[in-house]
Amino acid sequence: MTEWWKQAVFYQIYPKSFKDTDGDGIGDLNGIREKLPYLKELGVDALWISPIYVSPQVDNGYDVADYRQIDPMFGTNEEMYQLIEEAHAKEIKIVMDFVANHTSDQCLWFQESRKSSDNFFSDFYIWKEAKSDGSAPNNWGSSFGGSAWSWDESRQQYYLHYYAKEQPDLNWENPTVREYIYDMMRFWKAKGVDGWRMDVVTSISKNLDYPDNPRAFTTENQQNGPRMHEFIHEMNQEVLKPFEMMSVGESPAAKSTDAHLLVDPKREELDMIFTFEHMHVDRKKGDVNGRWALKSMDLPDLKRILSAWQKELRGKGWNALYFENHDRARVISRWGNDERYRYECATAFATILHGLQGTPFIFQGEEIGMTNARFDLEEYEDIELRGNFEFYVEQQKTMSKSDFLAAVHKISRDNARTPMQWDQSSHAGFSQTTPWFKVNPNFQEINVAADQESQKSIFHFYQQLIQLRHSETILIEGTYDLLYLEDGALFIYQRKLDQKNWYVVANMSEEIQKLPKELFEQQADFKIKNNEERRDLLMDLLPYEAFIVELTN
Helix, strand or coil, rough: CHHHCCCCCCEEEEEECCCCCCCCCCCCHHHHHHHHHHHHHHHCHHHHHHHHEEEECCCCCCCCCCEEECCCCCCCHHHHHHHHHHHHHCEEEEEEEEEECCCCCHHHHHHHHHCCCCCCHHHHHEEEEECCCCCCCCCCCCCCCEEEEEECCCEEEEEECCCCCCEECCCCHHHHHHHHHHHHHHHHHCCCCCEEEEEEEEHCCCCCCCCCCCCCCCCCCCCCCCCCHHHHHHHHHHHHHHHHHCEEEECCCCCCCCCCCCCCCCHHHCCCEECCCHHHHCEECCCCCCHCCCCCCCHHHHHHHHHHHHHHHHHCCCEEEEEECCCCCCCHHHHHCCCCCCHHHHHHHHHHEEEEEEEEEEECHHHHHHHHCCCCHHHHEEECHHHHHHHHHHHHCCCCCHHHHHHHHCCCHHHHCCCCCCCCCHHHHHHCCCCCCCCCHHHHHCCCHHHHHHHCCHHHHHHHHHHHHHHHHHHCEEEEEECCCCCCCCCEEEECCEEEEEEEEEEEECCCCCCCCCCCCCEEEEEEEECCCCCCCCCCECCEEEEEEEEEE
């Protein structure tokens, strides 16, 4: 099997917010097709497309009602097939989003399952009797707030949902469920799909003892269940290996020390996984307010975590590299300065990420430095945000509305979901009509057209990074060594391959920093830099200045 994804750079498309061509305010497949030349110009090798299946859109498509049908809001199956064909003609691969853990409650399987405990679909989901007092089977929590169990009147039982009550969890213990899933994957392979991003795939196995969590309505016992590896290996043998389909799994609980159990090629499970660990370096650990309890980003902690993944997976697997996606806010707004140093921040974070060993994933708009939108609370759409506001602010009263909104402005998923900013025309060139979600008001200054004409173009910087990845083997195969772990401003690491000696350098602060002289008293060949004034290694580092340099004796 070819490992094409090791040399590739991926681009994630959130279709609802990418490009609307039929004037309904919602992005569509033809919008992606229209922008294929743009994506080819950027230089990416593959598109990860967030869910486009038939869905009630309770969780923006991650509640799937029919895995084989394209939702009419995005287009038709024929238009999807055409998109795959046209992308392939431009040597761009297509990776679909596979929601493995749950379906919509509108899925035929669940509609049948809830009718009785003795029909064909009865055991497609996880049903449990109420406790003697009528309460839920245990205290497991939903990631969207409250209990992970909901009572179903028609069946007179509770069903499990790790997310919204409209997203019942599939019962992977049932071999028929697994076969239905594998058959769906084969269907899309037959249409030309090249691989899968697997949504919370490490949640598919449950602890059948259903032990209470240490704290009610949290999720400690709800990841990496006892048969997880068995199920994923079976999927590999049934679909991924025989049909040479690439896979990247979302793995919320994985640590660098155990990630190889999912991605070591010898184990035949997944090609890559998305870690969450590095995205928690601004979170107060163990706080009652969960992900909404924030602190300043800890740069040494970020360096330690990213470096651990580099070291632990070397020779035992492959890293998936990201700072942004549909579930993450804009990194320059979250951890940087998106006003005074927007260009420098965007290119510094990109330099750090793309210099690592692994496969980089770019989220739409990241390549032009799109920022978080600071809306009022009522203007946000996300079910997670609304559910967590109800739980933490209104029910638990552990956060004030203003503190919650401040956290929303930093980390809400909706920050990544505002429409793509193409130009200065109405609705940022995304649509001819009012979009499904409000456009970030800064689109007049921040958009593709303006960035490509700018002297400081983030798009052109990404182009250069991608070209480096395609042309320089050292970025694929070179060793990795972190320097100055405890430095709170500098992120510096070394990549080496044969006689080549590269350093990736970034000042991640708003203060001018001295370069460590013991490293840089040699001849320097700059491979990429975000400060065009830099000619040598004698100058101090400006705020958010970054470069990749080859040192020669």
